[in-house]
Amino acid sequence: MSGDEILHAVRAALGGAGAVSDEAIARAVEDAARSRGRLLGSSAAAELVRDVRDAMLGAGPLQALLDDREVTDVLVNGPRDVWVERAGRLAHTDVDLGSPADVRALAVRLAAAGGARLDDAEPAVDARLPDGTRLHAVLPPVADGGTLISLRAVRRRAFSLDALVASGTLAPPLAPVLRTLVERRANLLVCGATGAGKTTLLAAMLAVVPPDERIVLIEEAGELECGHPHLVRLVARRPNVDGAGRVDLSDLVRHAMRMRPDRIVLGECRGAEVGDVMTALNTGHDGGCATLHANAAADVPSRLEALGSLAGLSREAVHAQAASAFDAVLHVRRSGPARYLAEVGVVRRSPDGLEVATAISADPGGATVRGTAWPALAERWGLASGRRAGAA
Structure with a gap:
């Protein structure tokens, strides 16, 4: 059973649960794996729970970049054209977001998480994600060539x-x-x-x-x-x-x-x-x-x-x-x-x-x-x- 299959199973199990906690996701992942006869070690289970959580509540494959304390911005120009800013300088990453449709789906999901609408009628959005991350996304044809996503990480640290x-x-x-x-x-x-x-x-x-x-x-x-x-x-x-x-x-x-x-x-x-x-x-x-x-x-x-x-x-x-x-x-x-x-x-x-x-x-x-x-x-x-x- 692949990670994508478990993700679909967890989404089906928790789709109507409203606000979903990390504990609920962990239980749903364990139940989905057990029901299909798959045994997970502690490290594999933790990694799978993190991937499922990122896909459901976070920024999916981009979440690991946002979790990097040195990263201030994550910029998506295409499925395999993802950039990050560290210490004021942009650098290309090897992140693969799949297809253009996957990038669009990610942008739409992130917008919804921020309480905003993103579709053909509203092709651009400026929103704030639940963790404070700033989101800006633009869909084609306004974005020429494919969906564009800009994420700015907010570091909740008080400076004196x-x-x-x-x-x-x-x-x-x-x-x-x-x-x-x-x-x-x-x-x-x-x-x-x-x-x-x-x-x-x-x-x-x-x-x-x-x-x-x-x-x-x-x-x-x-x-x-x-x-x-x-x-x-x-x-x-x-x-x-x-x-x-x-x-x-x-x-x-x-x-x-x-x-x-x-x-x-x-x-x-x-x-x-x-x-x-x-x-x-x-x-x-x-x-x-x-x-x-x-x-x-x-x-x-x-x-x-x-x-x-x-x-x-x-x-x-x-x-x-x-x-x-x-x-x-x-x-x-x-x-x-x-x-x-x-x-x-x-x-x-x-x-x-x-x-x-x-x-x-x-x-x-x-x-x-x-x-x-x-x-x-x-x-x-x-x-x-x-x-x-x-x-x-």
Whole structure:
């Protein structure tokens, strides 16, 4: 009896069981093997249970790649064209996914596991798998040549500011700057490109928040881990197949304001919710944080303008709200395998409307240089007393 036969037998046995546990899969594998007269040793049984579990609940043949702690992304361009990213570099693998139909079936199953639909009527999907892995998949003919799958692994490990300094992500002079900004309840906007380390930096800063403060974290899907003892999480919900039941980030920001938060944190700001976030931070909810996709700190005003327009805000309204909502911008950058905090900027009004002026910048080697906005940042947040805070 082949592994595929056992997989089919287990699927038939557990198909209507709803949520399936590892223990249920192990029992079903054992029953399927025994009923067909196949005896399994402990190692063979464990391997077969793992394969069946990966095929039913995980990413099938891709699961072993996602389980590799060094892998951040798994990219499928075809049945025998699978790539992984390790340490910021792509490498081809020898994984064989079978036929194009098998790749499509895998993409459809993963989408369903993430509560999303993927078919000819909805040929592209962006979803989050139960273990937090980010899924993006596209079917032909939108994907020319075959189904494309992109998976980004989420490592649920909480980093401290000291750990980020040790890893080179944070220049040593910047650690006391961030610690002071968090402790004194500055409103912070973390920006950077995809995969630059925004969530990692945000999590490390939230770990600094005093334990007697309540953090309400809003995310599209649970991702951020910081180890804070009083963090509650609100997660957006997609509409069902009938288009009902949607709860978006804007809804969650408004709910968060009624939950007695000491700090409101938005995991990712990429739509009309920017208006609700700025409203919250302008109405007494200080110490808040959000992340934003941007190529540079100087691009933040134009990004806020674009997102604000989705909320029906004029350019002038965005500038007025942002200037008082955000105290500092933290820009993270990716350079090859290195991810690091490249700039701390100050949000302020300018003759052109709004700007982010550099207070202190860092290079990948950890060297820092103070910018024109350093005196204003240092004076407002008490960073000027001593060379440790932002020494360049």
